[in-house]
Structures are given as C-alpha cells and as structure tokens.
Amino acid sequence: MESFRSLFSSLLIASTVLSSAADSSAIHPRQDNAPLVTWNGKQYRCKCYSTDSCWPAATAWSTLNTTVGGNLFQVIPPGAACYTSFKGMNTYNQQACSAANTGWTKEDWQADQQVTNMWTFWTNNTCNPSAQRQNRECTLGNLPEYAIMAKTKEHIQAGVKFAVENNLRLLIRNTGHDFMGRSTGYGSLAINTHSFKSVTFVKNYTGPGNYKGSAVTVGAGIQVRELYRQAAQQNPKVVVVGGECPTVGLAGGYIQGGGHGPMASYYGMAADHALSFDIVSATGEFVTANAESNPDLFWALKGGGPSTFGVILSVTLKTFPEVPTAAVSLDITTTDQTKFWKGVAAFHNRANLYVENGMFVYYELFSGRLHIQPFVGPNMNKAKIESVLKPVFDQLKADGVSYTSSAREFSTFFDMYTAMFEDESAGFSGLVGGRLFTKKDIAENGDKIVNAYKTAAGGSGGLGGGMQGIIGHIVGPGYGMPTADNAVHPAWRNASSFSITMTGVEGNAPLSQKATAQDRLTNMIDKALRDASPNGAAYVNEGNLEEPNWQQAFWGSNYPRLLEIKKKWDPNGVFYARTTPGTEDWESIQYNTKLCKKV
Ligand SMILES: Cc1cc2nc3c(=O)[nH]c(=O)nc-3n(C[C@H](O)[C@H](O)[C@H](O)COP(=O)(O)OP(=O)(O)OC[C@H]3O[C@@H](n4cnc5c(N)ncnc54)[C@H](O)[C@@H]3O)c2cc1C
Ligand SMILES: *[C@@H]1O[C@H](CO)[C@@H](O)[C@H](O)[C@H]1NC(C)=O
Ligand SMILES: *[C@@H]1O[C@H](CO)[C@@H](O)[C@H](O)[C@H]1NC(C)=O
Ligand SMILES: *[C@@H]1O[C@H](CO)[C@@H](O)[C@H](O)[C@H]1NC(C)=O
Ligand SMILES: *[C@@H]1O[C@H](CO)[C@@H](O)[C@H](O)[C@H]1NC(C)=O
Helix, strand or coil, rough: CCCCHHHCCCCCHHHHHCCCCHHCCCCCCCCCCCEEEEEEEEEEEEECCCCCCCCCCHHHHEEEEEEHCEEEECCCHHHHEEEEECEEEEECHCCCCCHHHCCCHHHHHHHHHHCCCEHHHHHHHHCCCCCCCEEEEEEECCCCCEEEHHHHHHHHHHHHHHHHHHHCCCEEECCCCCCCCCCCCCCEEEEEECCCCCEEEEECCCCCCCCCEEEEEEEECCHHHHHHHHHHCCCCCCCCCCCCCCCCCCCCCHHHCCCCCCCCCCCCCCCEEEEEEEEEECCCCEEEEEECCCHHHHHHHHHCCCCEEEEEEEEHHHHHHHHHHHHEEEEHHCCCCHHHHHHHHHHHHHHHHHHHHCCCEEEEEEECEEEEEEEEEECHHHHHHHHHHHHHCCCHCCCCCCEEEEEEEEEEHHHHHHHHCCEEECCEEEEEEEEEEHHHHHHHHHHHHHHHHHHCCCCCCCCCCCCCEEEEEECCCCCCCCCCCCCCCHHHEEEEEEEEEEEEEECCCHHHHHHHHHHHHHHHHHHHHHCCCCCCCCCCCCCCCCCCCHHHHHHHHHHHHHHHHHHHHCCCCCCCCCCCCCCCCCEEEEHHCCCECCC
C-alpha cells in the first residue's frame, strides 16, 4: 500500500573558548547597526537586511567568498528555472525546470539543495517548481539571501564570524527536514552542513567519561540510512539509534531535539548516547563538549534544541550490538466509522504493552485509514512478536473489524529497516503540531485520546480541502534507558506514544487563511490531544510553533538550566530557531520577515 508520506511527505565563556584567544580577539560583534523599527506600536532592533545600509557591500561578500574557498552562493531557488525571471535575471530553462519539478517530491534531491525545505510552508512557496512554465518573476520568499556550502570547519567559523560582525540573521541548514520551518529564514545567511559526511567507527571508545564500548563519530551531514548501512558493514555489525526517516540528518536538528526512532524503545533516545560533540560556537570558536570539556554545553546539546548553542560539526555516539528483529504490518481501511475507530482503539490503547516489550511502531492515521508499518520487535522472532500482539488481533476479531496484516522476521535490525520502512517524499505544504502521551495517559485516558484522534484525523476539515491527519509513533525510551543525564524532557522517560498532527495549507495563502489554519491546529486539534493527556508533553522537533507554554511543554523541569546555558554560550542570539531556549525576546515582525528583538 502506498504510504501517505508520498503526499507530503558574555560572561564567562568556558575555558576552551578563552584558550583560543587569537580567534576570539578577532571578532567584533555588531547588534546596533540596523535602524530601529516600529511595528504594531512597539520598537524593535532587528538583524541587518539587504534593504538596510548596514548590509555588507559586494566587496565584503567577495572577501567572505575567498575565505570560504569559493563556496559562497547568492541563492537562486531551483524553482526559478520554471519562471520567466528572478531578481531581474532571465531564469527560465526547460530542462532545469523539469529536473527541479521531478526532484521536488524526493527527499534525497531536497536534502542535496543549498536551502530548500521538504515541508515547504515556511518558505512561503514563492518559487516552487511546476510542470508548466510560469510567465512571471519569482521571489525568494523566506529562503536565505546567501548560502555557504561549507566544506571545512574553517568555512563554518568564517560564516559565523561574518554574520556576527555584520549583525546578519544566521541560519543553519543541513537536510531541510525541519517540519517547523527552522532551516529557512527571511533575509539570512545560511551555512549548509550537508557535506560533512565523515563517519568513523571504533571498537573501544577512549574519550572522556566512563564509557569504554563501541562508538561512532558522525559528521553533521550524515543521514540515517547511510549511517545504518555503514553500521551494518562493521564486523561485528552494530546498531546506532537514529530516526525512522531514511534521509533525516543525525547530528543536526535531530539529536539536538532528542531524537526518537525504531530502536528508541529498546535502547533509548539518540541524545542519550552522545559521548562528545565538536561545534563552532557563537563566537566562531571551535569547541569540544563532553563529560570533561564544557560539560554544561554537552548536557544542553543533548536535546536542548536545534540551532541553539552552536553549529554541530560532528557527534560521537555509543553503538550497540545488532539484534534479530521482527516486524508486523497492519492496515485497517473502512468507511464504517464505528468499526474504524474501534480498530484504532484496539491498537492505540495497547501502546503500553508494546513499549513494555521494547517495541516501536510507526503509523499513519487518516479518516477511514490506519496504516501501521511497521510494529518493530527488537530481539524478537516472528512467533514472539505475534504472541505479544495477540491481544490486539483478538480484539479486532471480537469487534468484527476487518484488516490486513503480515508478520516477518529478520536476522538483523538493518535488514528489517531496509525491508519494512517505506521511502518518504517531500514537497508538501502544511502546519504541524503534536503531542507525547505517557503510560499513565494511555492507561487512564486511552479512549479520550482516541476521541481526540477523531478531531485530528477528521476529513478535510473545512480548510479549503487541506488534508489533516496524524503521523504516529509508539515509542517509550524509558524501557531500555530509564535515566540519562541530558536536556531531553523528563516526560520522555514515561512516554509510550508520540503523535505528529498536521493540517494542509499553502505557503502562499493569504495571511488570514494561514492564521485560521494555525488557530485550528493549536486551539482545536492539538487542544483535544492536550486535554486528553494531562501527563503528556510536546517534542521540539515535531511540535507546534504556537504550543502554549512551550518552554514547559518541550523541556519541563530542564528549561531553567537550558536558559542559563543559552545565556552563557550565546547571549546575543547569534543562533535562532523559533521555540528554542532564550528566544523569548525575539520576534519575526512584518509578516514573518525581519527577525528582531524588542527594545
Ligand atoms: C519525513 C520526516 C521524518 C522524520 N523522522 C523523525 C524521526 O524518526 N525521529 C525524530 O526524532 N525526528 C524525525 N523527524 C524530525 C527531525 O528530527 C527534525 O526535523 C530535525 O530538526 C531535522 O534535522 P536536520 O538537520 O536533518 O534538518 P534541517 O531542516 O536541515 O535542520 C533542522 C534544524 O536543525 C538545525 N541544524 C541543522 N544542522 C545543524 C547543525 N549542524 N548544527 C546546529 N543546528 C543544526 C537547523 O538550523 C534547524 O533549526 C522527521 C522529519 C521529517 C520531515
Ligand atoms: C564565489 O566564488 C565562486 C568561485 O569563484 C563563484 O562560482 C561564486 O559565484 C562566488 N559567489 C559569489 C556570491 O560571488
Ligand atoms: C509571505 O506570505 C505572506 C502572506 O501569507 C506575506 O504577508 C509575506 O509578505 C510573505 N513574505 C515573503 C518574504 O514572501
Ligand atoms: C576492547 O576492550 C576489550 C575489553 O576491555 C578487549 O578485550 C578488546 O581486546 C579491546 N578491543 C580492541 C580492538 O582494542
Ligand atoms: C513519570 O512517572 C512517574 C510515575 O507515574 C511520576 O512520578 C513522574 O512524575 C513522571 N515524570 C514526568 C516528568 O512526567
């Protein structure tokens, strides 16, 4: 069955910094070079934009280009090839247009671009490719002005320094997976980390901390399927905790948000296994963070938020032994609403059972269609996974719900992953939200959660045909890894189900329509999920940008410490991603364009 994903598919800077005094003395931060702006009766101090006189002169960009080895590019959206012109240049090119139009829905193609986003809403959809020639000019929308296609850490350092000294909005772009649009930003200078593809496996880790087992150092640009493949080529084969999505980056936004995936119930969150990070800090310094060097930063990088504390160059992670893995798929498709929702309840109300057996489940839920592919049973054979899931199938039979299902066993996790996880696609425009449910929520409020799912997965929802639904995960990282000293919301340790909600809306829709969609997502769909889960939380990587009380929802009791660490390592807000620690004073004014601080 085809996957739905094919449709949308200042202070004391730590000792390491001070030790590289030669570099730090070279940086001259500016924050006051742009004009004061008044917006809705309030005064703001903004980053410097291309329409301001503070914008760097052509010669300055050219010098930067030399410093970064010719890897600086003025952004021309790939879709421009389908339009008459862009910034006054004739851009129409039938072949390039056709290539962009074909690539647009492919995650791999998107990941390889300088700056596009797979989930296009936040770019404003101003230069999307199309099958037919568009007889008009296209514009950048919210895509960056310039991009550094960084090849070395020095390129990243140069980019950070240039942004800091010129007060530019700095953006970090890895694969462009961010559902919440945080790898795009109006008027910005982007640093693209996608070419950092180095991977080194070791049998015995010798770095700081108590851990002595096997480990892997992963460059920022590595995507999970390529990492899983390399892990499966080691002798003995090893497993890395990464995402379910084959093309998501591991060391970028993913691990900084915490990182769940097919082995997360069995081994824990990705961030639980980080041993060391190499980063470029807000002052452009090269900094290592681990149990001995800069332990505060180390703690924060493990789940404290994407693009918040530095540009990650690489992360070293524990690896684990391969295990035989079983998998089951289950599909329920019916127009009989009563039967359908009985089926959903039979499945979802048993979330605790699955995670207590170390299982992970990926599923998609739309009105009348539940597609579960797969239930993952680490360290299980076919007979074992069938016996764990027997109560679900007994219930479906008792309730007269018809379904299709199959079970398989594999000698490794990697074989299971390759066979059972479906490729995903890109190019969908919409807003996302989400909710994490704890075991207590499932046990006490299971039916209420399923009822809330009816709201979340209900039809086209009067949004001009915009579809809505749930991308669901049964995941309980507390099973294999009861405690871990990191910034991940403590509620994850009690989790048994995590759902992404989504609602379709065009990025070039009128503001009022965007506002209506956002309101509906936050105050109706996500509200129903929140109300059904008093012990739940939310996930910063796959959440709602308008999440009420987001600091608490995304980090719980870890937030105050994260805020302190942000103030120490990036007091001036060089790094910015919406709803991450320390961004309270910042706002994208003038219809989500200029990033500014209230004065
Ligand atoms: C189809 C799909 C499937 C997904 N599956 C999973 C999953 O299984 N598990 C899960 O936990 N999440 C999943 N996610 C969510 C994913 O973890 C986040 O979108 C994550 O932020 C993506 O990181 P990225 O670096 O690949 O993407 P990008 O969009 O390039 O970056 C995302 C964010 O991280 C920042 N960032 C990127 N690189 C760096 C860097 N080197 N240093 C510092 N900051 C950086 C960016 O500025 C941005 O804020 C999925 C998303 C999609 C679209
Ligand atoms: C940077 O230099 C390279 C190589 O000379 C060139 O192709 C590119 O266009 C330059 N970038 C800018 C922004 O001028
Ligand atoms: C993005 O779209 C909104 C309308 O939805 C518009 O107000 C805004 O100016 C656009 N911004 C850019 C940079 O295209
Ligand atoms: C790793 O450590 C183990 C036990 O400490 C030891 O037996 C093994 O030989 C070491 N392996 C390598 C490759 O050094
Ligand atoms: C996790 O669950 C335990 C037991 O119900 C509870 O005491 C604890 O407060 C929960 N932690 C969080 C962060 O929800």
